[in-house]
Amino acid sequence: MKDETKIIAGNWPARDTTPATTINPPCYKGSTVLFNCYADMQKSRRGEYPGISYGTDRLPTQRQFEEAMRQLEGGAVTRVFQSGIAAIQTALMAFSGSGDHILIVDNAYDPGQRFCHKVLQKKYKMECTLVPPNVGAEIERYLQPNTRLILLESPGSITFELQDIPAITTIARQKNIVTLLDATWATPLYLKPFELGVDATIHAVTKYISGYSDLLAGTVTVGDRYAEQFAEFYKLMKIYTPAEECYQALRGMHSLAVRLRQHEQSALTLAKWLQTVPLVDEVLHPALPCHPEHHIWKRDFRGSSGLFAFTFKKDYSETELAAFIDSLALFKLGYSWGGYQSLLTAAKTARATPSRYAGKTVIRLSVGLEDCDDLREDLEKGMGMLT
Numbered sequence: 001m002k003d004e005t006k007i008i009a010g011n012w013p014a015r016d017t018t019p020a021t022t023i024n025p026p027c028y029k030g031s032t033v034l035f036n037c038y039a040d041m042q043k044s045r046r047g048e049y050p051g052i053s054y055g056t057d058r059l060p061t062q063r064q065f066e067e068a069m070r071q072l073e074g075g076a077v078t079r080v081f082q083s084g085i086a087a088i089q090t091a092l093m094a095f096s097g098s099g100d101h102i103l104i105v106d107n108a109y110d111p112g113q114r115f116c117h118k119v120l121q122k123k124y125k126m127e128c129t130l131v132p133p134n135v136g137a138e139i140e141r142y143l144q145p146n147t148r149l150i151l152l153e154s155p156g157s158i159t160f161e162l163q164d165i166p167a168i169t170t171i172a173r174q175k176n177i178v179t180l181l182d183a184t185w186a187t188p189l190y191l192k193p194f195e196l197g198v199d200a201t202i203h204a205v206t207k208y209i210s211g212y213s214d215l216l217a218g219t220v221t222v223g224d225r226y227a228e229q230f231a232e233f234y235k236l237m238k239i240y241t242p243a244e245e246c247y248q249a250l251r252g253m254h255s256l257a258v259r260l261r262q263h264e265q266s267a268l269t270l271a272k273w274l275q276t277v278p279l280v281d282e283v284l285h286p287a288l289p290c291h292p293e294h295h296i297w298k299r300d301f302r303g304s305s306g307l308f309a310f311t312f313k314k315d316y317s318e319t320e321l322a323a324f325i326d327s328l329a330l331f332k333l334g335y336s337w338g339g340y341q342s343l344l345t346a347a348k349t350a351r352a353t354p355s356r357y358a359g360k361t362v363i364r365l366s367v368g369l370e371d372c373d374d375l376r377e378d379l380e381k382g383m384g385m386l387t
């Protein structure tokens, strides 16, 4: 045999090699998946092959992570995506089509809203209506005969309004409208959306589930009703998520419960402290009794994560805000959240529907895993720059 052939034919898997059983799955990478015989390949052409036939057919590392998420969420089917926004976009496309009307809560992840307006509405002739972020049974007012889908996010990840999910899903069920819930804030541990009648959940795995700010991934998990429809659409879209991302997501997921408990505790401690700071106006945290939808949080959620916000009494100038923010040593400036390092964003919020925080600068904190006293001191020192 020539060397040129040897270096190829000698590649793994060697016929008689039994792979070692490690606790964690191997990272399956690849386009081509080999068939054992011609008959199997022919079966795959006919769509009758039960195995994996190509790289876009969800390789085993991906399947392992999907199954772990599915079990944790209690859904019927989970599929993974290359980002949280890709999960949102694909779920929207799977459950709606041209001529349909969809409702989106006004505090939903911004790029998802933009996709609805700029792609679904402009390009694909759908109609998108924003509904107030704290909507409940009044959602009925916004329904049209062609309303096909409702995209929820509770709480929203900037201003933390909550929707009355069971009130909405009860109405949607009666009218065969699909309800999608972005539950990234609560993670699968602190909210059980399928128990509240939601048809499908979305998670930006990028955040708490992976936990280390070192990857982008998303999942959609679908309940019994629409599982088959979604699995079929996913297959049609031929989505490929790299094995490393699935591996790392799975790895991060194993420590989610202990991390989240710490995020929760530190965030609550900081939120309660901020309530005592004279410069601070409102603290936007669903687990605080002063939160307008606290009763909903108490009824539906099992815990709170480490992301919340606050506003100042004074409308500080950009220069004043910069003095405060740039003096912080532990709260870093950056998008995304849910990682081990504390992050901060500050922005004036603009909403299409009436908002409690319209025109106000909302300071959002993603409380990381640093010592909580150190974090408080950091904020305290930073606020010393303000008057």
Ligand SMILES: *Cc1c(COP(=O)(O)O)cnc(C)c1O
Pocket: 083, 084, 085, 086, 109, 153, 157, 182, 184, 185, 204, 205, 206, 207, 216, 217, 218, 336
């Ligand atoms: C970050 C985020 C997303 C998008 O996730 P990416 O992986 O960054 O695309 C979706 N929904 C919420 C609530 C998010 O915070």
